[in-house]
Amino acid sequence: MKKVLKVQPTDNVIVALTDLAKGEAVEFEGRAYRMLHDTPAKHKFAEQDFAVGDPLYMYGVLIGRAAAPIQAGEVITTKNVKHAATGFAGRQGKTDWQAPDVSKWKDRTFMGYHRSDGRVGTANHWLVVPMVFCENRNINVIREALVEQLGYEYGGGPLYQSQRLVDVYRSGGSAEQLMETEILIQAEEQKARRVFPNVDGIKFLTHEGGCGGTRQDSDTLCRLLAGYICHPNVAGATVLSLGCQNAQVEILQEAIQRINPNFDKPLYILEQQQSQSEPQMISDAIRKTFVGLIQANEQIRRPAPLSKLTFGVECGGSDGFSGISANPAIGYASDMLVALGGTVILSEFPELCGVEQELIDRCVNDDLAEKFRSIQTAYARRAEESGSGFDMNPSPGNIKDGLITDAMKSAGAAKKGGTSPITDVLDYTEAVVNPGLNLLCTPGNDVESTTGLAGSGANIIMFSTGLGTPTGNPVTPVIKVSSNSKLAERMADIIDYNAGTVITGEKTIPEAGEELFDYCVKVASGEAQPHAVRLGQDDFIPWKRGVSL
Incomplete structure (x- = not known):
């Protein structure tokens, strides 16, 4: 393995690929460098002497100027180098490009979820989205009602259980015994027991926005949520609105139409201030989400070009x-x-x-x-x-x-x-x-x-x-x-x-x-x-x- 590397020929700093000790002699491109300090791997040292203000180059571009005199072989730090960058102006039009050889992949496909707008998803999710942070609590109630029962709670990852700690504590266990108690257990394979095996997950996009900030922030949030709802990895969505927030449902709907004028995914929108009660709204949201998941589960992976x-x-x-x-x-x-x-x-x-x-x-x-x-x-x-x-x-x-x-x-x-x-x-x-x-x-x-x-x-x-x-x-x-x-x-x-x-x-x-x-x-x-x-x-x-x- 090489000890050092210079990324571009025009660079005047050298990268340490391994730890270099103070006093160590390093040969590179026919020149010997004596390390003036311990230089950890990933750090850079000076190829030449620098006076204050001299430019330092890496990747072929300006990356800083010397803030203090630097000797060849001296490690580059925040104390001896300050940020500097090249300015920019108009376009010079250098769009010639040497593309890599992809002949081996030109006929390859991947198995994806085809959407009506022509895009193809690499996953198939259902979204549950609040228009405003006031609905986060209701979103979490819906999460508790759906994910575990439908087989999505852990997605096959590790599980941590506190019940064993409770048992040791109630039996009079010491702090030492508690610290030795195993709480990590192996999760069962969740997908095997999913009610909707073709739906990869129900995703809950809780956030702290939608009201109280600027109207620009709320409009931006609506456009972001629209991007997620229209995303090729998403089959449909349930949206909860309070009603009075800055991020109005109409703004979301307009953003969806701008992205996809022929939007046809199942989309259920519920407004709490127009509902009979909170339990009634949550119940409706759960029922509609379940019906939507039935539709989403009808989607299957089919071949698609890598494009x-x-x-x-x-x-x-x-x-x-x-x-x-x-x-x-x-x-x-x-x-x-x-x-x-x-x-x-x-x-x-x-x-x-x-x-x-x-x-x-x-x-x-x-x-x-x-x-x-x-x-x-x-x-x-x-x-x-x-x-x-x-x-x-x-x-x-x-x-x-x-x-x-x-x-x-x-x-x-x-x-x-x-x-x-x-x-x-x-x-x-x-x-x-x-x-x-x-x-x-x-x-x-x-x-x-x-x-x-x-x-x-x-x-x-x-x-x-x-x-x-x-x-x-x-x-x-x-x-x-x-x-x-x-x-x-x-x-x-x-x-x-x-x-x-x-x-x-x-x-x-x-x-x-x-x-x-x-x-x-x-x-x-x-x-x-x-x-x-x-x-x-x-x-x-x-x-x-x-x-x-």
């Missing part, structure tokens, strides 16, 4: 290897799907800082380039006005594991989108309609972003991580891709694919990308189940359009 797949790409808990292994592997898989006529959505606009010009140049026309430039500029301005510019994006975990500046993090994060031309730019909640690579404005917050990806139509999400995160989504399978092998071994119950083999030299990026693509097709067909699905990790956080990095 019907829409990959959302996301990263969270990133580390210094994310942009070298997991993200490029996801990017290669993304390019494969685009070459096959499918769709990819790249989100997290705060994590595109410093690579804007490259993305602008990849837009297929000037209007898209200007839309991206305008959204990104406005977002950055709002962040700065709040006192939290994009330069504050890297988290403590990111920094600890080698992502020192936002530009460094962003240059690696953008690799998830591959290299194909950009065919559309979407603001938050806009539905994807054009095949190819789409840019979607979301924050960098993992769950707010994955919530937005699914809301815009992603039917598979590839999610890279270097530190480990259990994040999932209620309707879209989320596939976790590890940037390093240690994480894949330590958190094997969360990681679905290990791209750390790129770091160790066992696989090339194209090899890892092809393997990951094949796994995505299996998940899309229901042949494989990502851990986030198995664990019931149904994370759903709508983005209020304030500043969120």
Whole structure:
């Protein structure tokens, strides 16, 4: 295994692929470097001497400037380097693209759920949705009435039982005995006893919005919920409204019509202020949901071309290897799907800082380039006005594991989108309609972003991580891709694919990308189940359009 790596020939920082000790001599490209400090794996050290203000480059782009003199062989830290990024202007039109060879996959299909609007789902869910937080309690009552009895409570994941602790306590057991009591029990296979075997789950999208905020927030929430109701992985929905909230049912219905003018899924809307009583409304909701589930259960998987797949790409808990292994592997898989006529959505606009010009140049026309430039500029301005510019994006975990500046993090994060031309730019909640690579404005917050990806139509999400995160989504399978092998071994119950083999030299990026693509097709067909699905990790956080990095 190599000890070090330089990502691009024009870079002037070098990546440590393994821990390097102070005083250790490292040979790279015919030059010997003496490590001036302990340099942990994933971190970078200087290829040359830097004076204050000198630019540092990685991934071929500006990622910072020296804040103090730096010697060759010295580790790069937040103390000696400050964020800096290249500015951006108009489109130069660099849309030439070398697509990967996908001849082996051109006749492949996946087994999906065909919807009347022409889209194809990779899962088949029923939604129960509140228009306002006031209905969350009623949503939870419906959850308690349906999920366990219909066989969806745990989805085959682990069960934890406190009754054994109660028994030990009542028998006079000590604290030591309580600490040794087994509470994890193996779940039975739930699908075998499901009343509706062709329905993958009943999903409850509780939230804290719908009223009390701005009208813009409520309108945005309605558009997001409409995206979920129209989603190809959703068979139908039950909606609870209080009646007086800002997020009116009419706004939701108009949003649904904009996405799908011929919407024909079963949709049941109940308003509490027009009902005879709360028990009567809840009873009606349960009965109507049950009837809807009968319709949903009539859907079966049928072959569909791979062009019907829409990959959302996301990263969270990133580390210094994310942009070298997991993200490029996801990017290669993304390019494969685009070459096959499918769709990819790249989100997290705060994590595109410093690579804007490259993305602008990849837009297929000037209007898209200007839309991206305008959204990104406005977002950055709002962040700065709040006192939290994009330069504050890297988290403590990111920094600890080698992502020192936002530009460094962003240059690696953008690799998830591959290299194909950009065919559309979407603001938050806009539905994807054009095949190819789409840019979607979301924050960098993992769950707010994955919530937005699914809301815009992603039917598979590839999610890279270097530190480990259990994040999932209620309707879209989320596939976790590890940037390093240690994480894949330590958190094997969360990681679905290990791209750390790129770091160790066992696989090339194209090899890892092809393997990951094949796994995505299996998940899309229901042949494989990502851990986030198995664990019931149904994370759903709508983005209020304030500043969120």
